[in-house]
Amino acid sequence: MQVHIKELVGALKRRDHRIDMVGPKAQKTDGGRSLTGFLGDARAHMPAAFNEMLEAGYNLKAYRQLLHSARAHQPDILYERYNAFLLAGLWAKRSLGIPYLIEVNAPLCHERSLLGNLALKGPARRMERAVWQGADAVLPVSDALADYVRREQVPDDRITVIPNGVRTELFQSVRRGSLRREMGFADKIVFGFVGYVREWHGLDQVLHAFARLADPALHFLIIGEGPASAGLKAIASELGIGHQLTFTGARPHEDIPALLGVMDIALQPDVNDYASPLKLFEYLAAGCAIIAPDRPNIREILDDGKTALLIDPDHPDDLSRAITALATDFDLRKKLGAAACDLIGRRDYTWDGNARKVEAIAEKLLARGAAI
Incomplete structure (x- = not known):
């Protein structure tokens, strides 16, 4: 688990929130090697557009996982770390009728385009725009990054900048x-x-x-x-x-x-x-x-x-x-x-401070019934 995810989860738990993590799990091949690593090596030899279709295809599995977790745990809030080609959280928000918060650490379509790592530019940008516009709250890590979100017609009252922090x-x-x-x-x-x-x-x-x-x-x-x-x-x-x-x-x-x-x-x-x-x-x-x-x-x-x-x-x-x-x-x-x-x-550049900010946004959304 990446450091900032681990630290924010830990800070929310210290505030007595229950966190149910949903995401791809590391699996091993028969030889004991990480299946993720094996597939990553295999994808390096495939056309970029094919790899991106696989990324988009993951939505079907992720959406099922989210619904299964929601039935088991009845969450109040759906919090996601934004990734390219990922629509499952938006679909789950619409199915479950709960507020959807999305943390944005990078404008991934822009970033991948600059690096020459994006073949399906049009679909990727449309999916990114749909997620940002469909979220009840968008949480970029800098105001400079928030400008990318604003350019996708997300109103300021749904954008809250929350930088990274420390313990x-x-x-x-x-x-x-x-x-x-x-x-x-x-x-x-x-x-x-x-x-x-x-x-x-x-x-x-x-x-x-x-x-x-x-x-x-x-x-x-x-x-x-x-x-x-x-x-x-x-x-x-x-x-x-x-x-x-x-x-x-x-x-x-x-x-x-x-x-x-x-x-x-x-x-x-x-x-x-x-x-x-x-x-x-x-x-x-x-x-x-x-x-x-x-x-x-x-x-x-x-x-x-x-x-x-x-x-x-x-x-x-x-x-x-x-x-x-x-x-x-x-x-x-x-x-x-x-x-x-x-x-x-x-x-208050701390993970505990960030947890308090996320909590305040979630409470505000729940109080006004933000999810449709």
């Missing part, structure tokens, strides 16, 4: 642990990044900035791996700073809070224009000074010079200047880190 108790003591000393960073200024490492992140700029600063106290900690990892290691070696770069490899999410507590500065070099990056909220909760892209969706969360340093992701020199500023200014690091941690509480 703050996981981060309360991360600065007091021994991990920093155990990793050999006790006397270091640690820059860090969490995630899948791609070329367009521009993390090589961190290494070039380190080489220019020539400060052996600087260290770059990358929690994750990816296609750019080998290149970064090679660059660090060429620059003579290989000893200032550490890769932990991919780590389970439960390890992330303690690892963030090791970092002084956390990097979110670039992001698309509608995302609500989960790691950004975790950086905030850990009290890291943050470098992030100056994008509209990021400005919804961060203020340049107050809670982060925002950079133009299209100009690598901006990242280099921000790295230099934070590497050489202890007071700035301390100020931004404290403000970041405070921001989580002030704006």
Whole structure:
């Protein structure tokens, strides 16, 4: 289960709501391999349009599953995380007559079209529009993403922006642990990044900035791996700073809070224009000074010079200047880190807060009998 789904479900359960999860279940082949993985490999060799028809065909199974669960559990609300080609939730809302809330994390038709991964563009867009217009409440994770929903003629009174969040108790003591000393960073200024490492992140700029600063106290900690990892290691070696770069490899999410507590500065070099990056909220909760892209969706969360340093992701020199500023200014690091941690509480960027918002929307819909 993905982190944000697990955390929102957990927060709703802590508020004494019963959650009945309906979705595809992992199955094993005779050889013990995941059936989902096996089918995924097989679909990679099939025409895109055929794969998308299979996606649409899943609606029949999903709709039956939803009706079966509804008969067994009598839900008050149907909450769905939006996916392309998925109409089953909308059909179930109409059959059951209960309010239908849909969480939107990305404009998937637009996203897949840009990546060249959408063959049936017309049907996909019509299905997306039908779902967004048919929901009683649409919950995009950023206002920039809400603009995509508005363009599909969904009225503002049915749109509520709910960004991602954190479970703050996981981060309360991360600065007091021994991990920093155990990793050999006790006397270091640690820059860090969490995630899948791609070329367009521009993390090589961190290494070039380190080489220019020539400060052996600087260290770059990358929690994750990816296609750019080998290149970064090679660059660090060429620059003579290989000893200032550490890769932990991919780590389970439960390890992330303690690892963030090791970092002084956390990097979110670039992001698309509608995302609500989960790691950004975790950086905030850990009290890291943050470098992030100056994008509209990021400005919804961060203020340049107050809670982060925002950079133009299209100009690598901006990242280099921000790295230099934070590497050489202890007071700035301390100020931004404290403000970041405070921001989580002030704006309630928490999973418990998100659960309260979802609950309030659901209660309002139930009170006025929103479902038709």
